[in-house]
Amino acid sequence: MVNNETKAHEFAKKQREISIAEFFEKNRHLLGFDNKRKALLTTIKEAVDNSLDACDEAGILPEVIVEVIDMQNDRFKVIVEDNGPGIVKSQIPKIFAKLLYGSKFHKLSQSRGQQGIGISAAVLYGQLTTGKPVKITSKISPSQPAHYYELMIDTKNNKPYIIKEETVDWKKPHGTKVEIDLEGSYQKGDQSIDQYLKQTAVVNPHVTLIYTSPKAEQFVFARATNKLPVHPKEIKPHPYGVELGMLLRMLHDTEARTLQSFLTNEFSRIGAGTAKQICENAALLPSTKPKAVTREMAEKLMEGIKKTKIIAPPTDCLSPIGAEALEKGLKKEISAEFFTAVTRPPSVYRGNPFIIEAGIAYGGQQNSDSQAKLLRFANRVPLLYQQSACAITKSVITTSWRKYGLQQSSNSLPIGPVTIAVHIASVWVPFTSESKEAIAHYPEIIKEIKLALQECGRKLSVYIHKKRRIFAESKKRSYIETYIPHVAQALKELLSLKEKDKEKTEQLLKEILEKHRGELEKIIVNNPDFDEELALEGETNE
Amino acid sequence: MNKALTKIKDIANNIYQKIMKKKQPQLKSPLRSLSNVKYDPKDGFFELLGKEKVRTLTASSVKTFAQTLRMMALSKELIEKDDIATKREAYYVSKNWAEARFKEQVDSDSIMDDIEAMLMVNREQLGFIPEEKGGEVAGKLIVIDKDPETGKKIRIDCTKFGSGAYSIPISVEHLKFETNAKFILAIETAGMFQRLVKHKFWKKANCILISMGGVPTRACRRFIRRLSEDKKIPVYAFTDGDPYGYFNIYRTLKVGSGNAAHINQYFCVPNARFIGITPQDIIEYKLPTHPLKEVDIKRAKDALKNDPFVQHYKEWQKAIKQLVQMKVRAEQQALAKWGLNYVIEKYLPQKLKDTKKWLP
Structure with a gap:
């Protein structure tokens, strides 16, 4: 016993708080820094996502400049500069050099980032692999100077450590520029930076991206519309989506005096009547003080919520791309003949509203013997990794494409010259992991994705069948035409015609054929948005 | 001008x-199938109904449209040069026609039949002749033919071929006959014919024996028809007891076929009667049998369902139903079970006497 106590004391000396920064230092794969290639992509992705979120929120048409410089020996310098609203001086260190600091975690609204972990994790990764600080320049208005910071993260305490701070001259009226040095590796291909930016351009047709690759090639993904996405509204959580831990925290944090007012104030879709009914179903008094609710009572409250019928959450908190804009995005980036896109009506999983959008680009220069190219998006962000684990992939695989005119073997993506894009917009996208690469398999989500795909599929099949019909007709015509000279030759022999009359016979037979079968239908590929020069940029040539 | 040639040029001119x-130019020709014939016992042969097939500039018919015209052009050339081509030769001529050539001879034969039907003429009039022999004859008949070189009359005595026989030529229109025979016996197999010739059955029965060698050729049918009509003598058909013997051989001999209905008028033998092996014979003579094959059953059912000849005669319907029920067939040579000459000594004399056992 004594020994054990001694041991325990000994252990106790080693036991101490683990800072979140230290934790991620050791578990970098959780955030998408598993390997050098992915680390480089994740860094750019976090910076660009932040820039776009900031611009959208401020109502500014984004123009983002991305530059990746190869510093040799697996080192890269990533520079991302936007024309966003800028960041207030006092916030800069916390945003970039404190993990889990941000504005997005505590509210429910559709945004690219969710947890406020991304950019600071990239900073931490850069710091760990190169020992260099992150450099930030930010300016909030033309009338104020720009602030320049060099920051590192104090990993033990999860606090920013300021290396340098000064005001500088910056011509931009407002915006932010981040510069991170890190270890990475650059490769072209499906999971490359090039692809990520190109796909970003597809689902964000209001964005202009200027990208300089590590090979010093410059790509411009030009804006296709000046329409800003509708700014999504912030909503309170819907009771069906709340879990016990979250409920307890909310009960603790609330300023409400009674359980009833807690329910009506902190949740969406709960009025006084519904709140009373929940309390009744939970066998709790509406007048109970929220702070006095015990864990057991909270569990009862959960039961009560489950038993009560509550209308679905409001959906004005969602900002879909829109079928038209998605189609435009596809048109400008993919060389195809046929485009279609749909936006589904909002739906709900576990109390979280979401909208599914899907688009298809068919034909053109796309390879007809390979599997369909699948583009997955969540809140306008391309998902490049873990395709097979994603609910979108599952939905595409379990949709029957044969009836829409594509080949497909069981349990795989369809085969054909086609790109399929699927976008989920939600206040809370259910990713399978913190690195936000695959969407969890909620039946409600899969059902909606499949409905969207079927809608696109039906339009696609109309096009494919029309194309086949025209092909079959032109084949038939040329078959018939091969026999016209024989008819003329036979008539020449039968009626002792002159060569001239034989030729006239052939000519007239061709005219009769044309007249009789009608003019051959034509497929018009009308795509003014597609600019080959621009669109082919960022295409992967491995 | 030659009648066939005039018709060919008319059609060509019409198209031009x-x-x-x-x-849109088109060629119409009668549909050659059982579904496009009717049977009227007064006329005695299958006659065409009005169904037509149309060939024109469509994907499904343009090839045969062109082929038909080219075949007509070949025919025109043959007639003008007073030449002939066998059906096989015509098929080989088409090999010069590039895309319009025929893949198999059945295809060119079929087009040839279409042209015949379209013009309502005989293929010999178009300059095309078949390769097949016409059949063999032995017995009390003198055929009067001409020497192809001198044009001098030749008398051919069909009793003087010993164990051999006279061979029916491809064209029989110019032949004349002399005979005092009481009937013509048309026999399905060469084997049975040989036996009857060997034992001079024709002498004993005062008849003419003709070997059809399976389904009778046009020349054979025309020969029998002319002979029986000229000399007013009846025709009896002696075939195996199976659906092929009944319909493909006997029915074609008597009323013609659906496939060549356009020429049946000249190539039928309406007064033929059936004295071959009936289902009742199989029972009464206790003949050895073989089980009916699937193709036999199908043929029998087809006949009941689609053949206007069978549909006209209850006797035939009864017989074929009986055969299907018995599930067996018997060859004419099965009579040898009772002795090699049983057919000569018993079967044929009995059968010829008892008209009730005949089939129409």
Whole structure:
């Protein structure tokens, strides 16, 4: 016993708080820094996502400049500069050099980032692999100077450590520029930076991206519309989506005096009547003080919520791309003949509203013997990794494409010259992991994705069948035409015609054929948005 | 001008004029199948109904449209040069026609039959002749033919071929006959014919024996028809007891076929009667049998369902139903079970006497 106590004391000396920064230092794969290639992509992705979120929120048409410089020996310098609203001086260190600091975690609204972990994790990764600080320049208005910071993260305490701070001259009226040095590796291909930016351009047709690759090639993904996405509204959580831990925290944090007012104030879709009914179903008094609710009572409250019928959450908190804009995005980036896109009506999983959008680009220069190219998006962000684990992939695989005119073997993506894009917009996208690469398999989500795909599929099949019909007709015509000279030759022999009359016979037979079968239908590929020069940029040539 | 040639040129001209007027040209010919014939015992043969097939500039018919015209052009050339081509030769001529050539001879034969049907003439009039022999004859008949070189009459005595026989030529229109025979016996197999010739059955029964060698050729049918009509003598058919013997051989001999209905008028033998092996014979003579094959059953059912000849005669319906029920067939040579000459000594004399056992 004594020994054990001694041991325990000994252990106790080693036991101490683990800072979140230290934790991620050791578990970098959780955030998408598993390997050098992915680390480089994740860094750019976090910076660009932040820039776009900031611009959208401020109502500014984004123009983002991305530059990746190869510093040799697996080192890269990533520079991302936007024309966003800028960041207030006092916030800069916390945003970039404190993990889990941000504005997005505590509210429910559709945004690219969710947890406020991304950019600071990239900073931490850069710091760990190169020992260099992150450099930030930010300016909030033309009338104020720009602030320049060099920051590192104090990993033990999860606090920013300021290396340098000064005001500088910056011509931009407002915006932010981040510069991170890190270890990475650059490769072209499906999971490359090039692809990520190109796909970003597809689902964000209001964005202009200027990208300089590590090979010093410059790509411009030009804006296709000046329409800003509708700014999504912030909503309170819907009771069906709340879990016990979250409920307890909310009960603790609330300023409400009674359980009833807690329910009506902190949740969406709960009025006084519904709140009373929940309390009744939970066998709790509406007048109970929220702070006095015990864990057991909270569990009862959960039961009560489950038993009560509550209308679905409001959906004005969602900002879909829109079928038209998605189609435009596809048109400008993919060389195809046929485009279609749909936006589904909002739906709900576990109390979280979401909208599914899907688009298809068919034909053109796309390879007809390979599997369909699948583009997955969540809140306008391309998902490049873990395709097979994603609910979108599952939905595409379990949709029957044969009836829409594509080949497909069981349990795989369809085969054909086609790109399929699927976008989920939600206040809370259910990713399978913190690195936000695959969407969890909620039946409600899969059902909606499949409905969207079927809608696109039906339009696609109309096009494919029309194309086949025209092909079959032109084949038939040329078959018939091969026999016209024989008819003329036979008539020449039968009626002792002159060569001239034989030729006239052939000519007239061709005219009769044309007249009789009608003019051959034509497929018009009308795509003014597609600019080959621009669109082919960022295409992967491995 | 030759009648066939006039018709060919008329049709060609008609098509040419249509083309000049920018109208869709087309060729119509009677549908050659059992579904397009009717049987009227007064006329005695299968006659065409009005169904037609149309060939024009469509994907499904343009090839045969062109082929038909080219075949007509070949025919025109043959007639003008007073030449002939066998069906096989015509098939080989088409090999010069590039895309319009025939893949198999059955295809060119079929087009040839279409042209015949369209013009309502005989293929010999178009300059085309078959390769097949016409059949063999032995017995009390003198055929009067001409020497192909001198044009001098030749008398051919069909009793003087010993163990051999006279061979029916491809064209029989010019033949004349002398005979005092009481009937013509048309026999399905060469084997049975040989036996009857060997034992001079024709002498004993005062008849003419003709070997059809399976389904009778046009020349064979025309020979029997002319002979029986000229000399007013009846025709009896002696075949195996199976659906092939009944319908493909006997029915074709008597009323013609659906496939060549356009020429049945000249190539049928309406007064033929059936004295071959009936289902009742199989029972009464206790003949050795073989089980009916699937193709036999199908043929029998087809006949009941689609053959206007069978549909007209209850006797035939009864017989074929009986056979299907018995599930067996018997060859004419099965009579040898009772001795090699049983057919000569018993079967044929009995059968010829008892008209009630015949089938119409």
